[in-house]
Amino acid sequence: MSNAPTPVSDELTIGVVSEIYPNQCNVFFDDGTKRLCSYRRTIFDKNAEWRERSPVSPGDKVGVKILGSKDGVIEKVLPRVNSIHRRAPGREGQLLHTLAANLDAVVIVSAYKEPDFSPGFIDRFLIAAQKAEIKPIVVINKMDLRTDETDRPWALYEEFNILCFPVTTKDVSTIEPLREFLKGKTSVFCGHSGVGKTSLLHELFGVSVGKVGAISKATGKGKHTTTVSTLVQTPDGTRFIDTPGIKEFGLVDVDPKELIQYYPELWELQQKHEPYEHLPRYEIYMKIKAALEGEGR
Ligand SMILES: Nc1nc2c(ncn2[C@@H]2O[C@H](COP(=O)(O)OP(=O)(O)O)[C@@H](O)[C@H]2O)c(=O)[nH]1
Ligand SMILES: [Mg+2]
Numbered sequence: 001m002s003n004a005p006t007p008v009s010d011e012l013t014i015g016v017v018s019e020i021y022p023n024q025c026n027v028f029f030d031d032g033t034k035r036l037c038s039y040r041r042t043i044f045d046k047n048a049e050w051r052e053r054s055p056v057s058p059g060d061k062v063g064v065k066i067l068g069s070k071d072g073v074i075e076k077v078l079p080r081v082n083s084i085h086r087r088a089p090g091r092e093g094q095l096l097h098t099l100a101a102n103l104d105a106v107v108i109v110s111a112y113k114e115p116d117f118s119p120g121f122i123d124r125f126l127i128a129a130q131k132a133e134i135k136p137i138v139v140i141n142k143m144d145l146r147t148d149e150t151d152r153p154w155a156l157y158e159e160f161n162i163l164c165f166p167v168t169t170k171d172v173s174t175i176e177p178l179r180e181f182l183k184g185k186t187s188v189f190c191g192h193s194g195v196g197k198t199s200l201l202h203e204l205f206g207v208s209v210g211k212v213g214a215i216s217k218a219t220g221k222g223k224h225t226t227t228v229s230t231l232v233q234t235p236d237g238t239r240f241i242d243t244p245g246i247k248e249f250g251l252v253d254v255d256p257k258e259l260i261q262y263y264p265e266l267w268e269l270q271q272k273h274e275p276y277e278h279l280p281r282y283e284i285y286m287k288i289k290a291a292l293e294g295e296g297r
Contacts, residue, residue: 012063012075016239017056017101018231025056027064027072028233037064039074050096053088057098058231058241059186082132084125084188099229100188100241106136107182107240109191109200112166113145117153118192125190126162137163139178141196144168169199179204186239188229193244201242205234 015027018034027037039055056062056077063076080101088095106129110118122138129136140154143166154164163181167174182204189197201207229243 011065013066013072014078015062015064015072016231016233017058017060017062018233019058020054020056020228025054025074027062027074028231029064032233035064035066035070035072037062037072037074050094053095053097057083057101058229059083059101059103059188059239061102082134084128084132084134084190086128099190099243100231102186103134103188104185105182105187106132106134107139107187107189108136109139109141109189109195109197111142111145111192111195112140112153113142115192115194119153119156121192122157126157137165137181139191139200140164140166141200142168143174144170167200169196169203172203175200175203182240183236183238186241188241188243190243197242198244201232201240205232205238205240207232207234 013029015029015035015037018026018028024036024038027035029035056074060080061078062074063078064072065075066072082103083098083101084103084106085096085098088097106125108122108125108129110122117140126136138154138157152166154166158164165175165178165181167178169175189201191197229241231239231241233239
C-alpha cells in the first residue's frame with residue numbers, strides 16, 4: 001500500500017470523512033493524516049426528494065483540494081455504495097440524517113440491562129440495515145449484569161439467523177469473537193445512549209473516541225441533543241463509526257405495509273393470521289406465537 005494520499009486528479013485527493021461539524025468536517029487520508037475540510041454547499045442535490053442534514057457523512061469518500069498543511073476543501077463526494085439513515089429528529093419536513101456511509105456491517109448494540117434490552121430499537125435498525133442491504137449484527141453488552149444464566153432475550157434473533165454477540169466490557173475474553181468479526185470491515189455502532197458503545201470500542205480497538213453529543217439550541221423550540229458520529233481507523237484498516245446518543249430512530253422510505261416482508265418467516269405465518277404490520281417485530285412474533293399456541297390447545 002502506498003503511503004502517499006491517493007490523487008483522483010491533478011487537483012483532488014481521495015479521503016474518508018471522519019467527523020461532521022456545522023460547516024466543516026475531518027477527513028482521513030491514506031497516509032494516516034487528517035485534515036479539517038470545508039465543503040461547498042453546491043454539492044447538495046437540490047432536486048432530491050429528501051434533503052440531507054449535512055452534505056457528507058462519516059464513511060463518505062470525498063475528493064479534496066488540499067490547502068496548506070492542515071486544511072482542505074471537499075469538491076466532490078464519490079457515489080455511496082450504501083448508507084444507513086433516519087429521519088432527522090426535531091426537524092420538520094423531509095430531512096434525512098445519514099448516520100454513516102459505505103458500510104460492511106451495522107452493529108446494533110443493546111444492553112442486557114441498564115438500560116433495558118430493547119427489541120423495538122433492534123427491530124428498527126434490522127429493518128433499516130436490510131433495506132440498505134448491509135449485514136446487521138446484534139451485540140448484547142453488560143452480560144455481567146445477568147443473574148439467570150438461562151435468560152437469553154436475543155435468542156429470537158438467532159432463530160432468524162442474525163449473528164448475536166453477548167459480551168461484557170468487564171471480561172475481554174467475551175469480546176474476542178466480535179473483534180474477529182469486525183476485523184478489516186467498516187462498521188457503524190448504533191444503540192441507545194448508555195448501552196456501552198464507546199466503552200466497547202475502547203476495549204475492542206484500544207482507541208478512545210471523544211465524548212460528543214453536545215447540547216445545542218434548537219431554533220425556537222428549546223434544546224435538543226445533537227448527534228455527531230465519529231469514524232476511527234485502526235492501523236490494520238478496520239474502521240468503525242461511533243454514534244453517540246441515538247434517542248430516536250425514525251425509518252425512512254419504509255411503507256408500514258411492506259414492513260413484514262423484511263421478515264420472511266413472519267410473512268409466511270402472517271398469511272394465516274391478522275396483519276400486524278404496525279407493531280415491532282418482537283411484538284408481532286409474540287402475538288403470532290400466542291395465536292399459534294392458542295390454536296394448538
Ligand atoms: N456493568 C457494565 N457496565 C458497563 C459495561 N460496558 C459499559 N458499561 C458502563 O455503561 C455506561 C455507559 O457506557 P458508554 O460506553 O458511555 O455508553 P454509550 O453511551 O453507548 O457510548 C458507563 O458507565 C460504562 O462504564 C459492561 O459490560 N457492564
Ligand atoms: Mg458513547
